[in-house]
Amino acid sequence: MCGIAGLIARETRVLPETVRAMTDRIVPRGPDSAGEWVDDSGRVGLGHRRLAILDLTQAGHQPMHSACGRYTVVFNGEIYNFAAIRTRLEQAGMAPPWRGHSDTEVLLAAIAAWGVQAAVEMAQGMFAIALWDAADRTLTLARDRFGEKPLYYGWCAAGFAFASTLAPIRALPGFDAGVEPQALSVLMARAYVPAPWSIYRGVYKLPPGCLLTVGVDRARNAPAAPPVEGVAQDGLILTRWFDYADEVLAGAADPIDDADEALAALDAALGHAVRQQLVADVPVGTFLSGGIDSSLITALAQKSVSQPIRSFTIGFEEAGFDEAVHAKQVAQVLGTDHTELYVTARDALDLIPAMPHVFDEPFADSSQLPTHLVAKLARRQVTVALSGDAGDELFGGYNRHQQVPRVWRRIARLPGPLRAMVLNGAGQLPPGLWNLLSDLRGRRRSGQFGHNARRGLRTMARADSFDALFDGFLDDWLLTGSPLSGDVVRQSRLGLDARLAALPLEVGMMHADAVTYLPDDILCKVDRAAMAVSLETRVPFLDPGVTATAARIAPALKFASGGGKHILKELLYTHVPRALVDRPKAGFAIPVGLWLKGPLRDWAEDLLSESALAADGLFDVGLIRRRWHAHLHGAEEQTQALWSVLMFQAWRRG
Template sequence: MCGILGKVDFNEKINKDDFVQSLALLRHRGPDNKNILELPNALFGHQRLSILDLSKNADQPMQSSDGRYTIIYNGEIYNFKSLKKQLSNDNKHWKSNSDTEVVLKSYEKWGIDCLDKFEGMFAFVIWDNLKKQIFGARDRIGVKPFYYYSKNQSFTFSSRPSPIIKLNKNLQNHFNLKSIELYLHAGYVPAPYSVYKGICQLKPGQYLLWNQKSDLKIKEWWSSNKFIEKKEFNFINESEIIDKLECLLLESVEKRLISDVPIGVFLSGGLDSSLIASMASKIKRTQIKTYSIGFENNKYDETYYSSMVANHIGSDHKIKFLNHTDLLNVLDEFENNFDEPFSDSASFPTLAISKFARKDVKVVLSGDGSDELFGGYNYYKFIEKFHLILKSPLFLRNIIHYLFKLVPSHKLNLISECITKKDIIEIYSFMRSVSKNFHNSHPSKTINPFYELYYESFKKMPKNETPQQYASRLDLLHTLGDGYLQKVDLSSMSFSLEAREPYLDKNIVEFALGLPFKYKLSKNISKYILKRVASNYLPKEIINRSKKGFEVPISEWLKGPLKKWSLERIEDNTLYHNLPININDVRKLFKVHLKGYRNVTPYLWNVIILLNFIQKNRNLS
């Protein structure tokens, strides 16, 4: 795991001092080694976090034996050893035992088709010094980030946007209004957008080609839409499906335990991380290290469950108990390393547990991806009910909408909003939006950009699927790919910790996409098939407990320790320039929160994070 940066410019000489300073912004992603390679019209830089082959032989940027190709790579290819065996027929001389060299030689042998052979997480660029061409690619689900800027025979790429800004100062404080509108609905900036004008993200499952003529081609090499429900599952015994999933999970966990440095597991006490920890313990047959965050406030504490699992599997379990001061102390790391607005408050405990685990290990396994693949969200239960309501005549839905509006109930008001939407995708975008009905305060009169984002994704999906299948596909693309994975990457890499996600193994993802939804949500039981697998590994109390996220008392903080900090941003009128929100609406929102009239925390926090981001960037310029 690393930080990557590069710039190719056929118009102007690249300022090396600026490049060095830009690369330094990624040091937290890879503090073990820093290298810069200077070529005609190009500079490539790499901050390395050494995980496999700790020797200098695996340092980057890495060049092919003839000097034609240069790779700058961030990620892990879990099947690199089997690929190396295939490549060894043509390559007798290897200078390292790293997956980086395998990626480079794979491209030399197979070209772009090498991507189909990789199982893992990655974002990389390979520079062809003969053709003067960049080939860049991102993994299937988007575990690793890839940002780029292309203009006038110049191309810059990086793991994060901030180094690109430093290398291209014309981009500073020029924000993309559509990205900000999307952020206000989603709480993150989705690919292919960036909050900065001109900077883009490469979408998951895409590659790009750029050449000296500034021709930029972007193509899709993998898509979840290529995988549909397999009818043969309806004729297979359920026990066979359970066995198959168990085998896939064990194989995935085993691959992600390959490392030349110590490994641990994030253990929340929920089903997903507990199953990963139990399987890791079974595979290693030695005591594994597990890490949990506890809260002094019992309302948010889950250490009873994480300790139960740790005792069950016999792990070396460590718990860090936090109060609000401890969580607020990671605000500096949040501000420094989240270089685009991002409002998921679970970032704070994720930062805290990453800092805690990094004292012992350099790699952790996490449970991300299970909910999206195996029907873990309650939204999937609701969306089917709304689908039935949509079949009712419009006049009847309007009457229900009007009646619900008369009742002073926040939940009923949200339901009334849903039943007036024109289709199931608009309903789901509303359910997933942090802005909910607050978007009415946005001055923009255009179509809701969040619904537009979802609808554009929906149009590319297989036809004639159920609302639940479409909802889970949208979550895989956006809630997970654009949101949660970014949170985990930024939080863990803030402390030079590599996070690996066993549920997002290629074989598991493609298996889950072909699985009928009745195996995911059955008789109102979420993650049905995964729970059947877990019954061989975990106590029933863990398997049957209700789903609970990484909750943080943001609502209480905004009334207490963060009140002054928030008001300083809310009352700064200069921060609202060109934003699709105004100061009076935000003041009213904050007053509603302080008075406790209704729960406005998600959207209020969303707005405050945006204002804080604008203020921070203004102060840096």
């Protein structure tokens, strides 16, 4: 795991010290060594910060040159099947004289042998790559299938720049980009900035599964919008080399309907992925929340090693938010070497000022706080941690994957005006009454049920299609209007993929989450939170064999017995007693809503004051202040909506 950065100069030569200044901004991503390289013409510079995981010797140092002399690469990530690719090169007689045993050297040899697209297609892993081709005088950027590793690029006074995070680009002389309105709009609605946007105008994220080829002699001018796939423009060519929709469609065309066959296929694929991702020349552990996904990954990891694997979790003192007790019970059954840490509101308060630096871009998933804390805890003992992320997106783990399709199938039968009238009326009932009705049916799982029910009903009343309903459920500002001033409001809708329209609604929702929410929220959160403390995280669920298997498993096997992830649960039950993990989904939630009324109130009030909100002219001050007061007085739960504003404001202050 590492950090990369580089520059194609607009006019003057690239200086090695300019490249070093860029990589100095990402030292935590690679604290073990640094390297920079400038080509003979002085137009191109590549920089690297290394966190040594495989081949800890100088043989793994970057930037790395191919044996043929044509290619130079900086690489962030891990190629888990590098040994198989190395063998394939040797059997084909295309292997160079090996200098070491790093995956970077193997990847570079594969590129020299078969080309960059063929090499990344055969690579099973997570990566962000920058490759200089001296023959064609092109720079190619590449990102892994689901976006586990970040990669930004854009234009500034110095030229065309790229980096693992925004900080190296922002450090270049003359950088003065303003806030991108589209990015800010989606941040308010979704709590994250989705690819291809970044928070800055003219700076973009490379979408997952894509290559961007930049002609060095035509990279001086920034396009007016992000590059379009397959369309050459101003010396840029954006190529998609992996599309998850294709995998979903292929799986639907060749489904696994038999439960026993599905269980065996999943066990084989996930077990292989875990064993592959345990390979490292440094200590490896797991995140263990006690939920389905992390418990299954930890169980398979423990099964694969002879010594107790190290597992880590955190808990909270507030009632209803403590999952650490469940993690501890799972760890005892599995026999892991378990470490837990309890977090207080004071811990969160102390951490919040660091969040803008940790994430380097406004990011408003409040589980960023416990994720950073558990990464910090794990880093005391290990350098690599396996996580259970992506299980929800692949196997239907979010409540919305069931609830939204179920509700839509019922309400879609009603004429639009009647539907709106009935649902709007029900949405006006007090939260307490909805809580009482739920209690009478024995179904309430949260103190916020009444607030959530009201919001859900009013959201459904506005929806004229399933796509709009799905999108609306994710937008905490939908019912009150945008928190942005009229001058910066933009369309923030993401939507479902029309190519999957013939498949069950649940499948379309899972796909949408896998290509938007997963890379831009979940994977972003884990990468930034962990790399800030120099911890590499690995995601076995995103192994190509696992994702292909998941796509083939029929929806009925994912949503059996009235809940999502049924097939994952059945596999987990072969490792731990059902009673330990058979409980409502909790997520990695923290009591931030309560803290905003207590120990975080002064901090929030400062950022949400009229003067602070009005400073840049970006926000509707009155609307945000009204929602803030409603939250403080318990009239309406407003945590997520306000957290998006707070995280932007904190980032803006730096």
